[in-house]
Amino acid sequence: MALDTRKGVWKSGKGKGRHTPKGRQLDDAAWDEVKALLGNAPRRRDLLIEHLHKIQDSYGCLSAAHIRALAEEMRMSMAEIYEVATFYAHFDVVKEGEVAPPALTIRVCDSLSCELAGAQQLKAALEDGLDAAEVRVLRAPCMGRCDTAPVLEIGHNHIDNATVDKVHAAISADDTHVHIPDYQALREYSSGGGYEALTRLRESGDWREVQQTILDSGLRGLGGAGFPSGTKWGFVRANEGPRYLAVNGDEGEPGTFKDRFYLEREPHAFLEGMLIAAWAVDAETCFIYMRDEYPAVLEILRCEIKALEDAGHVDKGYIELRRGAGAYICGEESAMIESIEGKRGEPRHRPPFVAQVGLFGRPTLVHNVETLHWVSKIVRNGPELLNSVEKNGRKGLRSYSVSGRVNNPGVHLLPAGSTILDVIDAAGGMLEGHALKAYQPGGPSSGILPAHMGDIPLDFDTLQPHGSFIGSAAVVVLSNQDSARDAALNMLRFFEDESCGQCTPCRVGCEKAVKLMQAEKWDQTLLEELSVAMVDTSICGLGQAAPNPIRLTMKHFPDEI
DSSP: OOOOOOTTSSOOOTTOSOSSOSSSOOOHHHHHHHHHHHTTOOOOGGGHHHHHHHHHHHHSSEEHHHHHHHHHHHTOOHHHHHHHHTTSTTOOEEOTTOOOOOSEEEEEEOSHHHHHTTHHHHHHHHHHHSOTTTEEEEEEOOOSOGGGOSOEEETTEEETTOOHHHHHHHHHTTOOSOOOOOOOOHHHHHHTTTTHHHHHHHHHOOHHHHHHHHHHHTOBOTTTTOOBHHHHHHHHHTSOSOEEEEEEEOOOSTTOOHHHHHHTTOHHHHHHHHHHHHHHTTEEEEEEEEOTTOHHHHHHHHHHHHHHHHHTSSOTTSEEEEEOOSOGGGGSHHHHHHHHTTSOOOOOOSSSOTTTSOGGGSOEEEEEHHHHHHHHHHHHHOTHHHHTOEETTEESEEEEEEEESBSSOEEEEEETTOOHHHHHHHTTSBOTTOOEEEEESSSGGGOOEEGGGTTSOOSTTTSGGGTOOOTTOEEEEEETTSOHHHHHHHHHHHHHHHOOSSSHHHHHHHHHHHHHHTSSSOOHHHHHHHHHHHHHHOSSHHHHHTTHHHHHHHHHOGGGO
């Protein structure tokens, strides 16, 4: 075929090409701002959430320009950064053309204890009385301050027993920053024999002997799972290194505040316990994952970790403090590990277990804060510290976080076999005019039990026959002036909000349950079918435990539904 030489058929593309890459363009000013914020910090993938916090703290949101600049700095795609940032409640992602949130944010806790204390009315009053263009008022899940309900956070300042007047006073005084409580610093802790046990073990200790001491004490995981603490050490040591230790400080179960209680008073009891456990498994690095709702604890730990480094107890960088970003699911150990790695906090399928394949694919020992608090005390004082205490056939001590309709809410250290009546007595009894109607023994996951079941020891293994469990010992006391039905709905709304969305049974099941529970009369057959599906097929404990409030309310409070 002859070449077509007609004019106008073939046209030159000269000058028609793109002058920039596809997608959002890099803004030089935003890039300079991000580089200044990150400074000399490594641009490692696992530090993504830490870097997002720096931008959020400085500019009050995550703009598209800053996300694009961070992607350039970290050699990541914007999509990857966006999917991580939008997973966490404390990051405000602002797209092009959208208005940034107001400079000041008030988060009002609406979990059960705060709702009993009038949180919904407080939130409504704040929304009516404040300029929405200047102050943003949001609902928020439990802040771990249930003993001073209702609670809100204005900036990073927590207002206990909050009122509208207290909020206006804080705004007028520009009091939006964290308040650090008095606590036992390194010098005081060391003067009382602190870190002597760690030093002795590092010099000539046998980790198996320490492991046996922990086993003899009967110490079990106090984050809620109750697994024998010393046994974990052997599992991790059985795998070839390098190994890591990860501390689960994401105390997000509503009603729980014992970890905060101990960390705000004697942080080094925890830190020494952590270093003993790290020595026992020969951990290369310790990672402390602390929830963002505890700004005072985060500041205390930053200060005291530096003090440990300066004193030569640990090498610089041996302890890495990681800050959560508002995701209850990160209290699940594998979701926490995903978050430490800078990812969305979605639980992993198991096996393999984290003792084999944990942080960065390496064997990882995971412990709760309070568990490590007791490790240091047991190593110093012997296993008798726990195993010599006995009540109702149970051995040991439990830190009960008590809130609700009692006179003296707070953390009460009692024998592990204590009943709800013992706990209420330790908390100063019921409020005047209130009589015990029901109680939550271990957070929303444990459901609600009626007053006539007040003789059951609140400990591991004692509540399972009744469809409940002790979990983190988050006890909320309900009275004859409260509705078990409303309490159960509050719990399911929490699960609906906090489901990570990875698996359909939990994501859709929690949403469906809330809709069914809002009906004037519950469809008990359908709710039970839904509960079975969630328990049998959800990936992690959130979806598996979420039906407990439903089932126990139908069983013990049928007249309300």
